[in-house]
Amino acid sequence: MLSSVHSANMSPSSLHQHFKAVTNASPLQYIKTIRLHHAHQLVAVQQTSISQAAYQVGYQSVSQFSREYKRLFGQIPSEAKAG
Template sequence: HKRRVLTPMIIREILFYGLQSPQGEQLAAFVTRDRHHARIADVLRHIQTHFSEPLDISALADIASMSQSSLHQHFKAVTNASPLQYIKAIRLHRAQHLLSDSQLSVSEAAWQVGYQSLSQFSREYKRLFGDVPSRVVGSVLN
């Protein structure tokens, strides 16, 4: 019983002295960075699972327990993309996979990955892949 009570106190004391040391600033940055990375990992898992659903930054910030600006900053540091850019890329890569591996039409693939507008989907698809999505369907069927 004593060990269960004392262990957390000893750990806190070690951390306290570590943070007070000359390397304390580096230790604090490391601990904070890891905590932020874990929160961003939670957001990434959520995006991977729910990419075809409407996703907004405020909901993602809530998942990370961060403000929207903090989420944007830490997300970009981890992924090198903003949350919206990342969501678009996930959706477009999944659509490319659907178009090349199935008999889905462009509009069906766009809808399945969460796009509400076919013209927006086609525009963003061409911007990312350099070609129109209908050409992927055509190359599979021929």
């Protein structure tokens, strides 16, 4: 990442500020949201098991995945799977 930042002639903090201005999220928050949206697609549309979806998008803890999923979508993953 540092080589990318330096080739863009930005310090890491400047990149973070510009990124947040465009996305309204920090880079880590943005990545987490993308991962959770992918997991939602796996669970709700492709009927992937919740644990398998969590692992596929990079979570090592299904309980952590479920907490973050509920925080973003307002429902637990099993509710999305049922509906």
